Amino acid sequence: MRDSHFEYFKTIVGDNDCFNDEAHIQAYCYDATRERAYPKYVVFPHNEDEVSKILRYCNDNLISVVPRGAGSGFTGGALPVNGGVVLALEKHMNKILEIDMENMVARVEPGVINAHLQKEVESLGLFYPPDPASEQYSTIGGNVSENAGGMRAAKYGITKDFVMALRAVLPNGDIIRAGKKTIKDVAGYNIAGILIASEGTLGVITEITLKLLAKPKFSQSAMGIFPSIDSAMNAVYKTMASGVTPVAMEFLDNLSIRAVESKFHKGLPVDAGAILITEVDGSLQEDIDYQIKKIEEKFYENGAINFIKAQNSEEAENLWFARKNASQSITIYGSKKLNEDITVPRASLPKLLSKIQEVSDKYGVIIPCFGHTGDGNVHTNVIVNGGDENELKKGHQAIEEIFKITIELGGTLSGEHGIGISKAPFMKLAFNECEMNLFRSIKKAFDPNNILNPGKMAL
């Protein structure tokens, strides 16, 4: 039997960029959640015009469309839970269109990989700060759709702070531009602002204009070793409130330190309650020295037992090794890791971490924590034996309790991973009925037929 939808998509993108075979369906049914949802079609558009034609057709025929970058999201944003079309943007729409040195702006297609852009602009003396852990494979389109963060957010902010303008296709096929290559633009509603972090539910982003900075000439890293997690968390917020703004202020708790050490034998301080790893940057060596000194002071004031300064880039890399390998190392504690990215106001970090310890004790699950404490963002990892139904249930109960604590402390369910399907059940903890109704009205304003990435964000 002829599949008329499939035939139509082929007329738009060509026979070699439109598939419904098992290999493609398997290749585009997953993301970093390891959940699976099967598309009916996998389509690789070449440009905005093709995206527009496909969306218009799907809107008319009520076919679901899920835009997809690298599929590296942690909450199921790229999973086609209603089947339909996966619109895969990484194959053809992956070009850096312009690096405008005079205005310090880059214009890119959504499929450009974050690290490629960083490398390209750095070769010109410029700097694109957002550096999600997935930077080697995640795409700028995905970063914008989830509003990705990264280690440098403490000083430089997150993806949204760098998006100046977007082009996008609405579910009905309309092509819109939002924002300008200008620092200021207050004409019309801030459409770019609402497309960012909308997880592909409002429009398909086809072009992104990003602000660039000048690459700072100097940087230095350091590590503080703390007797307890409480002393480390106090040091974080007191340092940040002292007027110095490190690029990054990352932490590992004792469980995370031990995990990395047992796997890599780097001589880490396995008896420490926590370590903080930090980096500062600037255009003058004097400024670097000033910042490092200030951080050292604040760390010692808050009980640090040691403060190690990297004297060169090799030593810096050594200091960062623990942080960069924490995520993979903590799998030594169990077969399944339920990782979340809760975020609280920085001054609530001590309380958050002590409450997480209580949850760990209460449910008898271990919860290694590490993350971006400079901006209050903690990666909590509830570790369970995946094969044990009872333990899995306890793990999920522990997570629900951690979410409740986070909200009580004025925090958010997600600092950088988004909601997708994984956190959709918890939206009711964070938003009241009025707020959920408003989300649904906005979704309807953009996508009245609910064809674009349906089933996400508890809409």
Added chain:
Amino acid sequence: MRDSHFEYFKTIVGDNDCFNDEAHIQAYCYDATRERAYPKYVVFPHNEDEVSKILRYCNDNLISVVPRGAGSGFTGGALPVNGGVVLALEKHMNKILEIDMENMVARVEPGVINAHLQKEVESLGLFYPPDPASEQYSTIGGNVSENAGGMRAAKYGITKDFVMALRAVLPNGDIIRAGKKTIKDVAGYNIAGILIASEGTLGVITEITLKLLAKPKFSQSAMGIFPSIDSAMNAVYKTMASGVTPVAMEFLDNLSIRAVESKFHKGLPVDAGAILITEVDGSLQEDIDYQIKKIEEKFYENGAINFIKAQNSEEAENLWFARKNASQSITIYGSKKLNEDITVPRASLPKLLSKIQEVSDKYGVIIPCFGHTGDGNVHTNVIVNGGDENELKKGHQAIEEIFKITIELGGTLSGEHGIGISKAPFMKLAFNECEMNLFRSIKKAFDPNNILNPGKMAL
């Protein structure tokens, strides 16, 4: 005859905060546009709950509501063009609710005056950078609704870059919170992002959570004198692209310099093509010296004929005098000033200014320009004899042509003043039908009965 609406409003806010008398109607019928539109009622709510009750009632009874701060807007945002209620927030909802030193965050009611907040946080060693020219009287609620800029935007960004969270009342009376006291928050749509700059058309903002910075310890101002406007505009974007980011980089053209000089006799360089006034700040004196040196280099490279460094705060104030008095001084050229706040990518400034000169020649109107060139924002002032119909017509034609040039150069109709009613006729130059439809769909999602600040933004 009893006015049942008026009676209802009195039951909510009390007899002393609800008016329909001539004095109040005259007092709340204008803003900085000098246009007039008369409300039927002026109501002064005390809190969010009262705002909610008034909106719910007005929504049910299809009565227009216009939220108002200081009424200092330049585009008619606070004018009640459909009559109805002016909801005046400056009388009671004007409290700084919290300055959280640990998280470096302020929480305020919408009626707080910008300069009061700046002063208060600076007394604690903190810093709220957005500094619109209206800072002495404009309110934070108004600043958020128009996304106000200011001189420091070149380095620190604009109001939106400091809004972490909002509370707001929707037209149906629903109370919502959007955002958190956290740097990162990606749960749900970015409602705060779309309320900012929505000019009071989507919701009434009742509480604002703002990011604060540490107050930089050192600063220095300097002035560059240029033979031509072209050399000055080249110096602006080449300085900004050189890696140094001044707090402010403001300019005056020859007409503006002469106007200030003829009014105040300060010894300004009346033969200069343009002057640039700049300020740098930082936490180290070495950093200040480095930045000033770099700017000096770039200015001379681009043809500056002199570079004057302020050696103390009195000298700095002298340098800034010209810029701060430009707006009032240029009235010497004619009785009516049609001022706009167009913004282009910085590297397009030389072209923009040369095109404005062509427009001036073509229509025979004089157009003094000054403004925030560090972020590409130019205040263009078409000066006409207000009593002369023909000259006024030429002035408006000149403005339309300037808007077209701005859009062609990738710029925006408004860098900081908003659209309101003044720029509504020009929205079609900047947005296509798809984009206007999207704006209207969003307006409808928030305000299906079109009761909130109707008749604005060409919706």
